[in-house]
Amino acid sequence: MLDLDKDMPQQGWSRRDLAKFIAGAGLFATLPAGGPALAQGAKSANLAMIGEPQTLDPMASTADLVSGIMMHVYESLYTWDSDLNPKPMLAADMPKVSANGLGYEIEIRKGVKLHSGRDLDVEDVIASLRRWMDMTPRGKAVAASVDKMEARGSHGLAISLKAPVPALLTHMALPSGYAAIMAKESIATPLVSFVGTGPYKFQERRPDQFVILTKFDGYSARSEPANGYAGKREAKITELRFIPVPNPNTRVEGVVAGQYHFAEQLPVDSYKRIASTASIKPLLVMPYGFPYFVLNTKQGPFADKKIRQAYQLALNSTEMMLAAFGDERFFKATAAHFPKASPFNSEAGGAAYNKGDGAAAKKLLAEAKYDGSVIRILNSKQFEFHHRMALVMAENLKEAGFKVQLDVVDWATLVQRRADTNLYDVYVTHSSFLPEPMLSPPQLGVGAPGGWETPAKTAALAAFNAESDPVKRGALWAKVQEVVYDEVPYIRVGDFAALSATSARMTGLVPMPSPAFWNVDLA
């Protein structure tokens, strides 16, 4: 009987035949090694973003990705300087506010061109603000206090309030779900044309490939020096290409290889590589955001304030931030909810922060007669740092005598479950850093997940929200912060930074929460 295994090589193909066969197959498999050159104009910037914006309508989404692109197209009446204070942008100056804080008179800059070529006037502003108040969660919150908006001539706007809104300008300056001013004739839902006043105008969008903005030659710049988002804006790069690159490692490799001039939100472990590559440079924005844990104060073990206080005592924020962000350059464990430069900076109530004291927590649990109910920690691996913090949190809690259960779900599930207090005891989330307390976290408002509604909260926030004077508001915020540390509706774990990288050729990029590419140049 023929033994194919043994006999074939001798009877049939020689080694030479084998070599010929492989070479032939290899020839077919060989693809052209070269390719067309990657043509690119000297003044086009490739900007690697974390994903595809779900929409280009800045009022249809609160996603930073949307506003990060469209803030180049649409401007607002006010914007932030580098300390995140509101400064005029399309408004000529800061508003005249009546003594009772209920009347705002805003003069709009004259001679500002829309991308359609027409001059901006107060009708555009009113139509845009109405849309903002109809569509966006923050706009709706403001609208509840607005009595009327009226034109005063062609460039004057009068806003009458039913109740003081001390953070009105901050709301208008916030670049997220923002009060973008657009040409009134372009207003539609959904938006089909994007006609603003910004230094860049919309050119083209190809989903999952790019959004292209081009320099607006008719741009009317302010005369003050640039400061954060405020002051003079100049489009020095002709074309901005916002490219979705969801994989963070690909963003790193792309900026290292020179394919991208900017890449945002990079993994912190890529810092060394970025810092040691001559052709690129790292860019850190601190604070960029803060992780926080929302406790279910409605039902379950955390309905008991003492058990929440024990939970707070058990947590070691530094350990959690270290697990989440790996290196102290990228986070700060601090009791203050606002940084030093902010009028709201305060350590009030902070004695309870970052104790990591399992023994003291255990004692408090005994006092509260904790019955050993399982604490369900709802978290998502979709944000890896959430999950890492949840793991450390679970260990901290076990040490203090809590029984814990990690409920790991995808983000969409978490967002749905957090609305139902039957389904969790604490959940992990995060927010961008915002300069005004009432903007985030939502637990400071009404009806947010966690169900925190107490007389102490209501009293502290009522006093805070009724005050317009910035200095007095700072002191009143300290009282709110004290209540937060005492009643533990949420734990603000600390601040974290965002790591981005730019080409060494790119100059003028200022570290701000969303990178702005006006006043930025490519050498």
Place this chain on the structure above:
Amino acid sequence: MFAAIARRLAGMLAVMFIVATMVFFLTRLAPGDPASLMLGDQATAADIAELRKTYGLDQPVVVQYLLWLKEIASGNLGQSIFLQRPVLQAIGERAEPTFFLALFSILIASLIGIPCGIVSAVWRGQKADQAVSGLAMLAASIPSFWLGLLFIQFFAVRLGWFPVAGYGDPGAGLAQRLYHLILPATVLGIVNSALITRFTRASMLDVLSEDYVRTARAKGLPENRIVLRHALGNALVPIITVVGLTAALLVGGAIITETVFGLPGIGNLVVSAVLRRDYPVIQGALIVIAGIYVVINFTIDVIYTLVDPRVKT
């Protein structure tokens, strides 16, 4: 013949209906709500309820299902909640890179897998077989994202031969766009070649032990002719099956590779839609992908009859 084809077509329609029904109810069974995700954490319950009403998500699931069936029967796959455009348009915009990526990958996988499988079978148990089998095992075991990142690091960053990611600059011609597919297609080709190698080897081993091969050898036919014509020709049916099914899988979107290489393909679209619970896109894309599977399966069956007349449609 025509009656058989008609039967197959009816079967295809039945499969599509079952797929559509399963896709619809499975997406609704998964927890998560697109309205809550879209509006963010500042939204009130009333805002969320209003948006749910806008997209008809407040209706009973059965009503939603019937309305959706009516729409797809008229060729309308619906409107994406997040992308604010028709689902068919969203799929169409991403079809080109996915199609070419699948095509090139399957070509590369076949050009590697079939010769390697033949070599492995012909030299069964010898060093060549061991080497090929080892490499095939390695290719099957390598995660595509890891190989992708390795290729990016070496060929794009270090050597600068290829772009790191993307599908060409604005205004790029077809050649430039396809140039962007070389690295991802090679990665997918290598990973998928393993299965084709194994199937080719197994199929060739079956055929090489047949009497007619022995007869051909006894007649003194050259070995090349025996292997490439008589043996390979008869071993093709299972190889075509695996190549076809791999192609179908790739047309459905090589999700991980598309993500690593930042390709605007259908895989990326489906993943984003699942994460956002964009029901119309999930449903629409899965129906299209299922349709492609069904058509490819049908085509494979037709090809069977061409390569082996004993097989009837």
